[in-house]
Amino acid sequence: MRTPEEQVQYYSDMIRKNIKIVVLVLLGIIVLFTAVKTVGPEEEGVVVQLGKYNRTLQPGLNFILPLGIERMYKIPVQRQLKQEFGFRTAEADTRTRYAGGDFSAESLMLTGDLNLADVEWVIQYRIVDSYNYLFRVRNAEDALRDMSEAAVRKIVGDRTVNEVLTVGRQEVASTVEVLLQRLCDEYENGIRIDQVVLQDVNPPESVKPSFNAVNQAQQERETLINQAESEYNRVIPRARGEAYETVELANAYALNRVNNAQGEAERFIAVYTEYIRAPEVTRKRLYLETMETIIPKLGNKIIVDEKGTNVLPLLNIDKQKLQNP
Numbered sequence: 001m002r003t004p005e006e007q008v009q010y011y012s013d014m015i016r017k018n019i020k021i022v023v024l025v026l027l028g029i030i031v032l033f034t035a036v037k038t039v040g041p042e043e044e045g046v047v048v049q050l051g052k053y054n055r056t057l058q059p060g061l062n063f064i065l066p067l068g069i070e071r072m073y074k075i076p077v078q079r080q081l082k083q084e085f086g087f088r089t090a091e092a093d094t095r096t097r098y099a100g101g102d103f104s105a106e107s108l109m110l111t112g113d114l115n116l117a118d119v120e121w122v123i124q125y126r127i128v129d130s131y132n133y134l135f136r137v138r139n140a141e142d143a144l145r146d147m148s149e150a151a152v153r154k155i156v157g158d159r160t161v162n163e164v165l166t167v168g169r170q171e172v173a174s175t176v177e178v179l180l181q182r183l184c185d186e187y188e189n190g191i192r193i194d195q196v197v198l199q200d201v202n203p204p205e206s207v208k209p210s211f212n213a214v215n216q217a218q219q220e221r222e223t224l225i226n227q228a229e230s231e232y233n234r235v236i237p238r239a240r241g242e243a244y245e246t247v248e249l250a251n252a253y254a255l256n257r258v259n260n261a262q263g264e265a266e267r268f269i270a271v272y273t274e275y276i277r278a279p280e281v282t283r284k285r286l287y288l289e290t291m292e293t294i295i296p297k298l299g300n301k302i303i304v305d306e307k308g309t310n311v312l313p314l315l316n317i318d319k320q321k322l323q324n325p
Contacts, residue, residue, distance in 0.1 A: 035066035042078035044130045047071070053135060075130035080194060083145055085152070086120030087199065108204075109153055115161035120199040121173070123148050123180065125191050132190030140189045147187070148196075151179045165201055165211060166218065173198050 038061055039045040045057035049070045057072065064070040086107030088099040107118050125144070127133050137143050155175050159168055177196040184191045203211040275282040 031066040034068070035063050037062050037064055037072050039072075039074060040076075042076050043074045044077045046073045046075055046130050046134055048073070053131065056130060073130075073134060075127055075133060077127050077130055080124055080126055082122055082124045083141075083148065084120075084122050084199075085145075085149065086118070106149055109156045111156055111161040111164055112158050113160045116204045117156065117161050117164050118200075118202045118204060119152060119156060119164070120201070121148075121152060121176075122197045122199055124194045124197070126194060127190055128192045129190030132188050134190075137187055137189040140191065143187065143189060144184070144191060147183045148176075148180055151176050151183065155179065161203070162214075165203065166215065169198050169201060 037045060037057070039057050039059045041059045043059060045062060047054045047057060047064055047070050049065065054070065062072075064072055086103050088101065088103070089097075090099040091097040104118065107120050109117055109119050111117055123144075133140050152172075155172050156164055159172065162168075164172060173196045177193055180196065181193045184193060202208065271282065271286070
């Protein structure tokens with residue numbers, strides 16, 4: 001049997017041994033959790049070794065040096081991101097819910113004609129260079145917000161309030177997108193702007209009724225213009241068709257008259273030529289042809305001879321007309 005001193009020493013050694021095992025197990029767990037990293041399918045892993053860029057890891061299971069020697073930042077390079085200005089989306093679902101709060105400090109802007117407009121917009125972007133995103137600009141997300149707000153204020157400040165509220169909204173969004181992308185390229189922040197959308201543009205509450213009345217009047221004007229153009233497109237082609245038909249009928253009538261006149265002239269010339277050759281025969285033939293045309297149109301006629309004493313009826317012309325209609 002062990003003496004009490006030996007038992008104390010034994011238990012002390014056991015405790016030390018168990019503590020070492022526990023420490024080693026904990027150290028192994030810490031090393032495992034700090035060395036094994038998983039990169040998602042839409043991400044890249046940027047590894048920094050002792051504060052300096054080392055490498056970029058692709059999606060999947062990856063290993064880095066543990067215990068803080070290397071750190072990995074996950075960058076969503078394949079995901080479309082967005083920033084909202086003038087409002088915040090609390091829940092995007094079938095019925096979108098917006099967060100409460102006053103965001104007028106970033107949405108209230110001065111236009112070129114010294115009026116105020118409440119502009120809410122969204123920028124959609126992607127991270128295309130994870131290295132530039134992390135190391136070229138400090139806190140690239142905040143810098144992008146500042147650049148976006150500056151770009152929108154600049155473009156809105158160059159236009160009248162009516163342009164911003166009505167017909168110029170799309171042009172404002174397109175110009176802001178171009179300007180913001182140029183700023184991102186200059187800063188080399190590794191961001192590509194996909195789209196800038198003006199979510200809502202309203203006048204200040206105090207003058208909103210007046211602006212609504214103006215917008216309604218403009219819409220009514222557009223409606224009347226469209227109706228007038230529709231009536232124009234309906235009436236003018238028909239009138240042009242009728243005018244074309246009238247011109248063609250006139251041309252046909254003129255051509256017919258000319259052809260008839262030419263035919264009559266040629267016939268007269270032919271008759272005149274025959275008359276020159278045989279005047280008596282031609283004169284008699286013309287007389288007979290004329291009488292052949294005129295007599296059937298006459299009624300009952302009686303021919304009286306100057307020297308005759310009896311009255312004789314001419315042929316029964318009416319009966320001949322009935323028999324030979």
